[in-house]
Each structure stands twice: as structure tokens, then as C-alpha cells.
Amino acid sequence: MSTSIQKAIELILSADPELLNILSTTAKVCLTSSILALIIGVPLGILFGAERFPGRRVLLVLNRTLIGMPPVVCGLLFYMLFSGVGPFRHLKLLFTVKLMIIAQVVLITPIIIGVMETFVADTAPALRETTRGLGFGRMKEYRLLVNECLYSIFSAYLLSFARAIAEVGAVAMVGGAIAWKTNVMTTAIMMYTNRGSFTLGIALGLILLTLSLLVNVVLSLMQGRLSR
Amino acid sequence: MKTKSFSKTYGKRRVLELPELELPEGQITAVIGPNGSGKSTFAKVLAGIEQPDEKKPILSGVSVGYLPQKSFPFRMTTEKNILTNGTDHTRAAELMKILSIDALAKQSAKKLSGGETARMALCRILMSRYDLLILDEPTTAMDMESTLAAEQLIRETSHETDCAALLITHSISQARRIADRVLVLQRGELVEQGATEAVLSAPSKEETRRFLDFYGL
Numbered sequence: 001m002s003t004s005i006q007k008a009i010e011l012i013l014s015a016d017p018e019l020l021n022i023l024s025t026t027a028k029v030c031l032t033s034s035i036l037a038l039i040i041g042v043p044l045g046i047l048f049g050a051e052r053f054p055g056r057r058v059l060l061v062l063n064r065t066l067i068g069m070p071p072v073v074c075g076l077l078f079y080m081l082f083s084g085v086g087p088f089r090h091l092k093l094l095f096t097v098k099l100m101i102i103a104q105v106v107l108i109t110p111i112i113i114g115v116m117e118t119f120v121a122d123t124a125p126a127l128r129e130t131t132r133g134l135g136f137g138r139m140k141e142y143r144l145l146v147n148e149c150l151y152s153i154f155s156a157y158l159l160s161f162a163r164a165i166a167e168v169g170a171v172a173m174v175g176g177a178i179a180w181k182t183n184v185m186t187t188a189i190m191m192y193t194n195r196g197s198f199t200l201g202i203a204l205g206l207i208l209l210t211l212s213l214l215v216n217v218v219l220s221l222m223q224g225r226l227s228r
Numbered sequence: 229m230k231t232k233s234f235s236k237t238y239g240k241r242r243v244l245e246l247p248e249l250e251l252p253e254g255q256i257t258a259v260i261g262p263n264g265s266g267k268s269t270f271a272k273v274l275a276g277i278e279q280p281d282e283k284k285p286i287l288s289g290v291s292v293g294y295l296p297q298k299s300f301p302f303r304m305t306t307e308k309n310i311l312t313n314g315t316d317h318t319r320a321a322e323l324m325k326i327l328s329i330d331a332l333a334k335q336s337a338k339k340l341s342g343g344e345t346a347r348m349a350l351c352r353i354l355m356s357r358y359d360l361l362i363l364d365e366p367t368t369a370m371d372m373e374s375t376l377a378a379e380q381l382i383r384e385t386s387h388e389t390d391c392a393a394l395l396i397t398h399s400i401s402q403a404r405r406i407a408d409r410v411l412v413l414q415r416g417e418l419v420e421q422g423a424t425e426a427v428l429s430a431p432s433k434e435e436t437r438r439f440l441d442f443y444g445l
Contacts, residue, residue, distance in 0.1 A: 129277055134312070136312075144312070150303070
């Protein structure tokens with residue numbers, strides 16, 4: 001075990017090309033999907049939390065169901081849609097980074113919507129009573145509401161990025177874990193472990209944990225500033 | 229100014245039924261009554277926060293400012309909170325000085341105490357001019373010194389800007405100190421109205437007398 005860890009550290013320090021490729025693919029998939037999910041999820045979460053409209057409850061139940069959706073089910077769904085017999089086969093997206101990103105967006109957007117909706121539903125009534133009492137218009141009311149939400153937006157992003165970077169089921173199914181193309185850290189760890197090549201697996205595991213730690217530290221510091 | 233008669237029902241329970249009311253400009257009208265008498269609902273309907281059963285505004289062509297019981301501090305400094313309702317920095321500084329929160333100007337409003345938040349909220353609503361200013365228990369969280377300063381400020385604002393002020397209060401002594409007129413509500417109905425001293429010293433209705441007796445007046 002200790003020899004494997006030592007070799008893993010040597011591999012990281014030697015900037016192994018395959019390792020760098022896996023890292024860059026992981027960064028591309030996780031950052032793109034989490035940012036896209038944020039762009040889609042934040043306005044929807046605020047809307048669900050702040051407004052009351054017909055069908056809102058149904059959409060919330062649907063969103064909560066999607067939060068609990070197993071990644072492999074999401075992967076299976078996309079696999080069926082984009083495989084050689086699926087309705088979207090002509091797009092030729094199966095086993096591409098693009099489809100991995102789309103699958104990740106579908107998996108993590110409900111998390112962002114859920115976090116935002118919970119916070120906004122709790123905050124909006126009191127804020128609205130005050131802003132309407134002051135005679136502010138809807139635009140100003142929403143600007144102030146978004147300003148209240150900054151802390152929650154970072155929390156939601158933190159959660160979604162953590163899910164994206166740790167996710168394996170969906171990206172393995174739609175990406176196929178193809179070396180030098182669609183292999184991300186989690187699928188690579190699984191692949192190398194299956195092959196009995198523990199060194200690269202441990203190296204990737206160490207990087208994954210360090211990255212996760214770094215992202216959490218940075219975002220926690222930002223959250224601290226925003227909560228003031 | 230005159231409000232239209234209106235009622236307000238929650239579910240099957242009618243909580244408020246009021247006739248036309250006169251709210252004179254440049255004067256403070258206090259609304260007093262026990263818990264559950266409909267004072268805050270009256271304020272919310274008047275401010276347009278809640279809809280009356282009639283689904284029509286009970287005031288028209290009138291700008292209304294409403295300070296809720298628990299005003300929301302926005303996630304920014306005390307000074308910026310106040311300046312969300314106007315751009316006059318001199319006026320903001322003057323208001324903060326009068327209510328002794330000038331030292332807290334650059335502090336996050338989220339970190340203010342209950343009394344400080346109430347003073348910030350009062351400064352914020354007084355940054356703009358309204359035809360009708362509705363204040364729902366604005367001094368409840370304040371200490372006596374701040375309460376007296378706030379009352380003085382409300383009185384001056386009402387008189388100087390010629391706005392009608394409606395003060396919802398639990399405190400009979402506060403009504404006596406600053407209100408020109410008093411409305412007494414009980415169980416969602418108007419029991420009595422008139423000049424403050426006349427109503428409080430010699431109430432004409434038995435319900436008002438019982439309510440004032442309860443408060444030891």
C-alpha cells in the first residue's frame with residue numbers, strides 16, 4: 001500500500017501525459033456541467049421559491065425525484081436515446097465528452113434548483129413584505145432577492161460540483177471511459193483497479209481528494225465572506 | 229384622505245370589517261386594540277400587501293409607505309440599506325444620527341440587534357415621501373431613549389411633509405404621546421374613533437373602557 005502511494009506521488013510529480021489527459025477531461029466535464037447547471041438551476045430555483053403558480057407543486061415533486069435519481073439510470077436513459085437504435089443517434093454524441101456534460105447537467109441541475117428553492121421560499125415572503133412596503137418595483141425586489149441568495153448560490157454550486165466530480169455511473173455509461181478521450185478520474189480509477197493497476201488508481205484518488213478539498217476550502221472561504 | 233369600507237376573511241373566518249375611515253394629512257392616527265383585534269391586518273390591507281374581500285384597492289391615487297412589524301434587513305451595510313429607498317446621503321446621515329445608529333453605518337445590517345434593525349428600518353422608510361405612512365409597531369424592539377427619538381422623528385415627518393401617518397401600537401402611552409387621533413379596534417371591528425385625549429380620557433364605548441381599564445388607564 002505504502003509503495004503504491006509512493007509510486008502514485010512520483011507519477012503525479014512526473015506529470016504523466018495520460019494522467020494529465022484524464023485530469024483535463026475531468027476538469028472540462030465537471031466545470032462545464034456545474035456552471036451550466038448553475039445557469040439553469042439558479043433562476044428556476046428562485047422562480048419556484050418566490051412565485052406561486054399552477055403546477056408548481058408538481059414541478060417541485062418532480063425535481064425532488066430527480067435529485068434522488070441514481071446516476072446509472074440517467075446514464076441508461078441517455079445511452080438508449082443516443083445509441084445506434086435511439087431517436088437521437090444521428091447526433092453521434094454517444095461516447096463523447098459533450099454527452100457526458102449533458103448527462104451531468106441533468107443530474108446536478110435538480111440539486112441546485114432544490115437548494116435555491118428551499119432558501120428563497122424561506123426568505124422571499126419577509127423580503128417581499130418589506131420591499132412592497134417601501135414601494136419598490138418587481139425588478140428591484142428581484143435584485144435584492146438575488147443579493148440575499150449569493151451564499152446559497154455558492155452552497156448549491158459546491159454541492160453540484162462535488163456531485164459532478166464524484167459521479168461515475170452516468171459518465172461511464174455515456175462516455176464509455178475511452179482512454180485519451182472520455183476517461184475521467186472516477187472512471188479511470190475504476191478501470192485501473194479492475195486491471196489490477198493500483199498505482200495510477202491511487203494517484204488519481206489522491207488528486208481527486210486534494211481537488212475536492214481545495215474546492216471546498218476556496219468556496220467555504222467565499223461563503224464566509226458572502227454571509228456577512 | 230378617506231379609505232373605502234372593506235372586509236377581510238381568512239378561510240371562513242372574517243377577521244376585519246371596517247367602515248370608511250378618515251386619515252387626516254399632517255396628523256398621526258394611532259390604531260390601538262388587544263391582540264387579534266385586526267390591527268396588523270388593517271395595516272397590510274391598507275398598504276396593499278393583503279387584498280380585501282372586495283378585491284379592490286381601498287385607497288386610490290395615494291402613495292403608501294408601510295413599515296412591517298419585522299422589517300427585513302437587506303444583505304448590505306446599514307447605510308446602504310437606508311439608501312435603497314433614496315439617494316440623499318445627507319438625509320440618510322441625518323436620520324441615522326437622530327436614531328443613534330450613525331456609528332453602525334458601515335456595519336452589515338444582518339449583524340444589527342433587534343432594536344438597531346428597527347431603527348435602521350425606520351430610517352429607511354423615512355427616506356422617501358409618502359402620502360400615507362403606515363408604521364406597524366415601529367418601536368416595539370427599541371429602548372425608551374430610542375423610542376422617544378423615533379416618536380419625535382415620526383411626528384416631525386408627518387407634520388413637515390403633510391403626510392397622514394397611521395401608527396399601529398400596543399402602547400396606550402405611546403398613542404397618548406404622539407397621536408392626534410385614535411382608532412380603537414376589537415375583534416376586527418371599529419369600536420371607537422376620535423381625538424386622542426377625548427377617546428383615552430373619556431371613552432364613550434364600554435368596550436374601549438374595558439380595554440383601557442385592562443391597561444390600567
